[in-house]
Amino acid sequence: MEEWNETVEKWQELMEKGHYVQLREELNEENPANVAEFLEELPADKQLFLFRLLSKDMAAEAFSFLDNDTQEMLVTSITDTEVRNIVDNMYLDDTIDFLEEAPANLVSKVLRNTDRETRALINRFLHYPENSAGSLMTVEFVHLSKTMTAKRAMEIIRKNGLDKETIYTCYVIDDKKHLVGVLPLRTLLFADEDKRVEELMEEDVISIATLDDQEEAANLFRKYSFIALPVVDGENRLVGIITVDDIVDVIDEETTEDMEKMAALLPSDEVYLKTPVTKLARNRIVWLCVLMISGTLSSAIISGYDAILSQAVQLAAFIPVLTGTGGNAGSQTSATIIRGMSLGDIRPRDILRVMGKEVQVGMICGVLLAALNFIKQTIFSPSTDIMVDLTVSVSMGFVVVVAKAMGCVLPIGAKVCKLDPAIMAGPLITTVVDAVALVIFFNVAQWLVL
Structure with missing residues (x-):
C-alpha cells in the first residue's frame, strides 16, 4: 500500500x-x-x-x-x-x-x-435477461473441430489465441456447433501431432444454459474450480464462455446484495461516497417502515398481557433480555443456513434434517443459557422473586429452541417460495422472534408466577 x-x-x-x-x-x-x-x-x-x-x-x-x-x-x-x-x-x-x-x-x-x-x-x-449466464458470457474463446489433428489445433490456437480471453481450455464442437467435449491446452501440448482432437478431448462436459441464473454459474465455478465455463443454447450449441474474472464480480455482487438484504437495505450497486443522501435514505426507509409496523405486533402482545404485568411488575424488566437473546439465536441460525444454501450445501429437501439439528443445538444452548441466567440472577439480583428468575430462565430456554427452529425454517421457506433467503435474516427474523418470545414468556409467567 x-x-x-x-x-x-x-x-x-x-x-x-x-x-x-x-x-x-x-x-x-x-x-x-x-x-x-x-x-x-x-x-x-x-x-x-x-x-x-x-x-x-x-x-x-x-x-x-x-x-x-x-x-x-x-x-x-x-x-x-x-x-x-x-x-x-x-x-x-x-x-x-x-x-x-x-x-x-x-x-x-x-x-x-x-x-x-x-x-x-x-x-x-x-x-439476454439481466443476471443470466447469457448476459455474462463472452464470445472470445477458442473452439476446435473434433475431426482435426492436434497439430492443426495448435496452429489455430497460435493464430487466433492472442485475441481470446483464455486459451487454457479449448472447446470442441461438431459440424452443427454442438458442444461435444473440452480439451485442456496442457493435454494438447504433449499430444502426438497426428492424433485427432476427438481422441484427446474429455467428453464429460459441464456447461450452463444462456438463460440460467448467474448465481448458478458461480456455484459451478466454486464447486469445480473452473477458470472458464461453456455456455450453450437450448439445443446444446456452444454460444460463449464465462471466465473466472467475471464470476469473481458476480460473487462480489451476490455477496453484497445478500449483506444488504440481511441488514434490511434495498440492494444498490452504487459506490457509497458517490451515492446521494436522498438515495441512501430511500434504500433504508422502506424496510425501516416495514420493521416498525411489524414491531407493533410486539406492542399488541404486551398490551394483551397487561393483567400479568400488573401483578408481577418485575417481569417487565426482563423483556429486553429475553427478546434480545431470542433474536440473536435466530440470527445466528439464519446466517448459517443462508450461507449453506448459497454454497449449495443445504437444499429445501433437507429441511427436516436441518431443523432436527438446529433444535438439538437450541436445546443445548437453551439449557446452558437458562442455567447461567438463573445463577446470575440469584447471585447479583437476590431481591428479585425467585419465581420471576425461574420464569425468565425457563422462558429463555424455550425461546432459544424456537428461535433456532425459526432461523432455519424461514430462510428455507423463502427459497421454496422463490424468494431470496437473505431477506429472512437480521432485523426481520429478530422482529418475528421477538413476538414469539413474548408469547412464550407471558404464558410461562402465567403458569409459574400467577
Whole structure:
C-alpha cells in the first residue's frame, strides 16, 4: 500500500510539472487496474486528459476497470473515433457490462461506432435477461473441430489465441456447433501431432444454459474450480464462455446484495461516497417502515398481557433480555443456513434434517443459557422473586429452541417460495422472534408466577 501511494504521488508530480511523455510511458507499462484506480482519484477534466494520454490498448483495458460514472463521462466527452478504438480493443463482455448500465444516448453512441458484426453481437447480448449466464458470457474463446489433428489445433490456437480471453481450455464442437467435449491446452501440448482432437478431448462436459441464473454459474465455478465455463443454447450449441474474472464480480455482487438484504437495505450497486443522501435514505426507509409496523405486533402482545404485568411488575424488566437473546439465536441460525444454501450445501429437501439439528443445538444452548441466567440472577439480583428468575430462565430456554427452529425454517421457506433467503435474516427474523418470545414468556409467567 505504501509503495502504491508513492507511485500515485510520483504520477501526480509528473502531471503538475508537465512531464507528460514520462508519465505516458510509465502508465502504459502499468497494470490497467492500477491505471483505472489512479484515474478515478483525479478531477473530471484531468481524467479526460490523462485518458487521452494513454495508448489505444491501455485506454481500452483501463476503461473496463473504471466505475460506471467515469466510463459514462469519458464516452460522453471523447470523439466517435476514440469510442471506436475503445470498443475495438475491449473484450466484448466488458463492453456489454458497460452498456447494460449506460443511458440510452451513450448506448447509441457506442453502437453507431461499431461494425455490423459487433453491433449484432452486442444487441443479442443486451437482449439476454439481466443476471443470466447469457448476459455474462463472452464470445472470445477458442473452439476446435473434433475431426482435426492436434497439430492443426495448435496452429489455430497460435493464430487466433492472442485475441481470446483464455486459451487454457479449448472447446470442441461438431459440424452443427454442438458442444461435444473440452480439451485442456496442457493435454494438447504433449499430444502426438497426428492424433485427432476427438481422441484427446474429455467428453464429460459441464456447461450452463444462456438463460440460467448467474448465481448458478458461480456455484459451478466454486464447486469445480473452473477458470472458464461453456455456455450453450437450448439445443446444446456452444454460444460463449464465462471466465473466472467475471464470476469473481458476480460473487462480489451476490455477496453484497445478500449483506444488504440481511441488514434490511434495498440492494444498490452504487459506490457509497458517490451515492446521494436522498438515495441512501430511500434504500433504508422502506424496510425501516416495514420493521416498525411489524414491531407493533410486539406492542399488541404486551398490551394483551397487561393483567400479568400488573401483578408481577418485575417481569417487565426482563423483556429486553429475553427478546434480545431470542433474536440473536435466530440470527445466528439464519446466517448459517443462508450461507449453506448459497454454497449449495443445504437444499429445501433437507429441511427436516436441518431443523432436527438446529433444535438439538437450541436445546443445548437453551439449557446452558437458562442455567447461567438463573445463577446470575440469584447471585447479583437476590431481591428479585425467585419465581420471576425461574420464569425468565425457563422462558429463555424455550425461546432459544424456537428461535433456532425459526432461523432455519424461514430462510428455507423463502427459497421454496422463490424468494431470496437473505431477506429472512437480521432485523426481520429478530422482529418475528421477538413476538414469539413474548408469547412464550407471558404464558410461562402465567403458569409459574400467577
